[in-house]
Amino acid sequence: MIYYLLLPVFSLLLLTIQVTVLDILSFGKTGLEISLILVVYAGFYLSTIRGIALSFVLGFSLDCITGVVPGFFVLSYVLIFLISKGVSLRVYARGMVFTMGFIFVCVLFEKSLIILIYRGLYGINVFYDILNIALLQAVAAGVFAPAFFGLFHRLEGLLNVWEARSPDRL
């Protein structure tokens, strides 16, 4: 239960860091979508219910903070979580290279959804405009994914210890 109570607070903190700190550090050249890396991590290592709740809250919060197409991040994060979960059930050896490659593909998938939505709903072709951004973001996310996976492992461990020590197991 502690997990679900902390979820909104943790999501907002993570997105604040993503939107503010990382944007300053990257000088606006390319964004590092930690939230998407976390969604894939949830697909690989968390239980289905915990993971889908995390993906939903992260997507909804990101929609509120930066989204222009309402509901886009909720839908895309839930889809990416389900794909990651499906892959995690089939693939047992998930090494560093696999993680990096999978994150790379997931970022490109998310950007493809944006292109499709703009094309389908607004009739705007943004393929060439966002191609560079998409590739840069996919590479950045892929390169940093193993480091963030390590960080999320530690956080998950801390949370598990906290939940185990909680006297009434909230």
Place this chain on the structure above:
Amino acid sequence: MASPRKYYTVTAVVVFVVVSLIIFSLNFKSPEKISFFRRVVLEAVVPLECAVDSVFSSVVGAWERYVLLVGLESKNRELEAEIVSLARDVSDYREISLDCARLRKLMNMKNDFNFPTVAARVVGRNKSSVFKTVLINKGTADGIKAGFPVMGTGGVAGRIMETSRNASKVLLLVDYNSNIDVFIQRNRCQGVLRGCGSSGGELRYVQRSEEVKPGDVVVSSGLAGVFPRGLLIGTVAVVEKGEAGLFQRIMVHPATDIARLEEVLVILRGKEDNG
């Protein structure tokens, strides 16, 4: 036989997917309505972003002030020369403005710029994202509503997209969803400026027969009712007349430095005030 636990998981997955689809579709049905939960998230995130932004801004500011001072003297000389030139321009424009005010009075015309404004600070930006929005630290408590124009240091920066009590999300003019009715100041040729991401905006529906040159100033037409007439939008950067087609391709560079937006002015004027 499947265990109850499995049913429970499958049900949860179905519920989350259905709710996601509902959120996605409902927002298209009535995008102007902002839900209670969206307001709560906006309210909650602004204090966090303010705190993080102020810490990082002070660190970055200190770095820029004390470390990056190389070449400051020559830059200072350049700026002083520019000030002299600008002071002359200001004097000329002041005269023109006074003439204009007299003429307006004579013609009994309404002054489009006579609207109250609210200054706000940009507390959250995601420059590298495909979606071009920023968060500001003022909301409905200061009279801001969705659709109000937002000005940057050089000109129009965008318009208010969503508001909560103490926070608002601004759709920048470079976003793909941004469309502003504008005209070229020199020849009054009209078009629609659509955002093109980091590269600025594209002025659409300008006929090939119209004479448009790089450097031409683009201002808001006031026709769509969101932006008052005559607000500076940017300058024409590239003009391409293709082999065929009715319209020419015109790229516009925004007057406001969107990437370095820190403070903005929100014009308290909506569609209902359009006159």
